[in-house]
Amino acid sequence: MKFVAISFDTSILNDLRHYSNLSELYTVNPQDFLKQSKSDKSKYYINLVTQDFELRKKISQHLSFLNYNRFSVVHEGSCVTASTVGDGSFIYPNVTLYPDSIIGQDVIVHSNSRISHNSVIGDGCFIGGLVNISGSVKIGKYNRIYPCCNIIDKICICDNVVIGTGSTIKKSIHESGTYSKLSDKIKKII
Numbered sequence: 001m002k003f004v005a006i007s008f009d010t011s012i013l014n015d016l017r018h019y020s021n022l023s024e025l026y027t028v029n030p031q032d033f034l035k036q037s038k039s040d041k042s043k044y045y046i047n048l049v050t051q052d053f054e055l056r057k058k059i060s061q062h063l064s065f066l067n068y069n070r071f072s073v074v075h076e077g078s079c080v081t082a083s084t085v086g087d088g089s090f091i092y093p094n095v096t097l098y099p100d101s102i103i104g105q106d107v108i109v110h111s112n113s114r115i116s117h118n119s120v121i122g123d124g125c126f127i128g129g130l131v132n133i134s135g136s137v138k139i140g141k142y143n144r145i146y147p148c149c150n151i152i153d154k155i156c157i158c159d160n161v162v163i164g165t166g167s168t169i170k171k172s173i174h175e176s177g178t179y180s181k182l183s184d185k186i187k188k189i190i
């Protein structure tokens with residue numbers, strides 16, 4: 001069995017090497033991966049592309065289309081009791097996933113983040129470090145939530161949303177785009 005990271009040479013790839021117990025981890029360039037057309041059941045993949053979310057989405061779709069196996073890495077220093085972690089996800093150290101939280105497929109959750117009870121994180125999301133997601137939050141697919149954000153309970157966030165560093169989200173977001181703290185209010189900036 002071979003473990004393959006679909007990644008450019010980035011810090012997330014180095015983190016995966018450092019935090020996982022995988023004796024051998026191969027890498028493939030994302031563009032080269034998209035050219036593959038046959039599934040190899042002896043290989044397990046993880047999507048580590050985070051710079052370009054359209055490319056991240058294409059890779060996840062290609063993995064699903066060809067029915068490739070995925071592998072997840074949950075650091076032993078994280079607390080994930082009674083929660084669900086989807087295939088292809090990477091959970092860093094010191095992450096707390098409270099009971100009945102659901103992490104979708106191909107999600108990356110950085111260190112010291114907390115996802116409370118009954119919250120759902122959609123496929124392909126990137127959750128930065130020190131993010132606090134309160135209870136019963138629903139986050140759509142392919143969202144980026146940058147470090148030090150707070151999301152208040154019972155909020156819904158649609159797909160393809162970027163939330164800037166240090167923002168506190170108090171209302172649901174129904175339109176894709178980039179949101180950030182400007183003075184004391186959250187505004188859509190793109």
